[in-house]
Amino acid sequence: MISDNMIRLAASNSAIRAMFEEGLRLAAEYGRENVFDFSLGNPNFPAPPEVNRALRDILEEEESTLVHGYMTNAGFPDVRDTVAASLNERFGGTFGKENIIMTAGAAGGLNIILKTLLNPGDEVIVFAPYFLEYGNYVNNYGGVIMPVHSAEPDFQPDAKLLKAAVTKKTKAVIINNPNNPTGVVYSENTIRSISEALDEKQKELGSPVYLISDEPYRELCYDGHSAVWLPNCFKNTIVCYSWSKSLSLPGERIGYLAIPPQAEDGARIAEAAAIAGRVLGFINAPSLMQRAAARCIRTSIDINCYDQNRKNLHGALTSLGFKTTYPAGAFYLWMKSPEPDEKVFVNKAKSLRLLLVPGSSFAGPGYVRIAYCVSPDMIPRSLPAFKELAGEYDLI
């Protein structure tokens, strides 16, 4: 009796579920310490101590009816003031609380902004490989997802291909930087060329194309890289942020939408987004976590833990002869499959109890994604299995 749409979604979900269950089966058979699960983007490091301290202080200092109560759908005004001031301080700009909508994580923010913008049939461009759930989010509102492929070896989006893909029906482009699944941080050059391409197309079409920037990995950049702040380059940018990774709070569902004052129709979009959040049943972002995030506005996890994993795993896999991007951001390593069908490769890895995700789960066949947000000791433990896997191919 479930809807036709959900029948389709449940069927495509069963592959992920099958992998998850296979992981549980392997753990039961061989012991958890002998299964090397690199499949999930679930931070394995605790939230910084400032978070729990802030939570305790709020419970101590603030009134229950405020902390746990309803507020305006857009979120607590003082929290939105704090977010706006922090963005202005870090990136320049003139954000005010009216430009900030607190959301249940970035996934909540993406759904809210897509509900706000899309008419059925509107097109939304993404740069592939990409997080396939974007397609479901766009489909929720009758939109059509249009992938534009990024090329190896560096997987920077190609502004020429983008320009060719924009049509009269294009309402938005989703960008994810630092990138899941590739670990790539987009260069200033890339961002400039994307901005110019969109500016030109907007002029040509006479209507705005919004750049929706999904930024849960914004603070996770290594080797001095940083993610360019898009509203400074392209005025019709809408930022979806989440503290899931920067404060290791993925289960709490806390983030925000930032709709810059200079964005075309920005005030109406912000107002409608607050209503869209209510209509979709979010009502408001979780209240206690809103207040905690504001108190931790200058806090971030120590990214050294991820950086160490990154260096150790990249170094080991490269010396075994695997070809991977050297990731500059997020916590994913994007590795070329040593045989054309990466699903066969993923199955061989699984027989060695190495759990990787096939690139085709991100519209990037021929590659695999390795999530290194794992306990640091798992990496050396997994290396004999990677070595055996390399041995099955003539890599060196």
Add this chain to the structure above:
Amino acid sequence: MISDNMIRLAASNSAIRAMFEEGLRLAAEYGRENVFDFSLGNPNFPAPPEVNRALRDILEEEESTLVHGYMTNAGFPDVRDTVAASLNERFGGTFGKENIIMTAGAAGGLNIILKTLLNPGDEVIVFAPYFLEYGNYVNNYGGVIMPVHSAEPDFQPDAKLLKAAVTKKTKAVIINNPNNPTGVVYSENTIRSISEALDEKQKELGSPVYLISDEPYRELCYDGHSAVWLPNCFKNTIVCYSWSKSLSLPGERIGYLAIPPQAEDGARIAEAAAIAGRVLGFINAPSLMQRAAARCIRTSIDINCYDQNRKNLHGALTSLGFKTTYPAGAFYLWMKSPEPDEKVFVNKAKSLRLLLVPGSSFAGPGYVRIAYCVSPDMIPRSLPAFKELAGEYDLI
């Protein structure tokens, strides 16, 4: 540039917003203590002390990566076990964790179950007067809302009208008991006749009609009344629960869907609902609050505070000659407008700084809703204004 659908939603939102802003304007002009705002269903009583104690204990005792981390989309297995066991203990039944999906409040749960069930064009019946947001939730998934009117003076749903309204396209009936806006608790007789009507129609149509029971007010019953547990009466019931009112946590967005094991296609619905929550961007119910709710599973606010308000306000308004239902549940008083157009009456009330909601905002014209979840001292302070309002009509 916002979508056509959001243009419509933003326009209908502006009436509520206008009232909210009028309240702020009145408060600025006359002082907050001289504005009597009975318009919002926002609990004015703090969460029981057990809640903050549980939160502190969790932060002390449990691991950060568990407490703040991702879990399966349906929610923490141990939390769902606790909810299932509590339902079995209170109401009998054989709920297991596989029948429970933790959700971001009842509004989140309603959206998830409607996304799970509805194909475009499917009809969903509601008993009017009703919370108009249901119409938006149904519309999110292309469904069509079909109101069936409940009659004065007792506003119990009429099973005959329900039966006449069920068609081949009917996928679900939403029921809200205790009721917003009427404060009515549905009698055993009503529930039995609704169940029988749906059983008959199901047999006739050869397909299930789901009864979606929205129960945020379940624990708020007075004078020994109680809300009948619907899964014991009609097997295709799906319960949407929220701790917003029973623990005074409306801002935290925490609740659950209970899909009984006996419901037709129940296992598939539960599985699909967990996926629907992910696809809609909820991902999972807020993690810390899931754990706190489980620790507070036997806790509820002291409903005496609401009961006192109820008695005081009902007594005073009745003695002034107003005609209201004597509410047996929730925290709303449903009062007959002394003139045919209740919007005129609401405006007169507003000129005396009494903020009430016109019944037409609940598809119940001719009435007004008075939310008595207010600070107890506001009631005696508001009585001179109610007296003056009564004086404008020949009530006694």
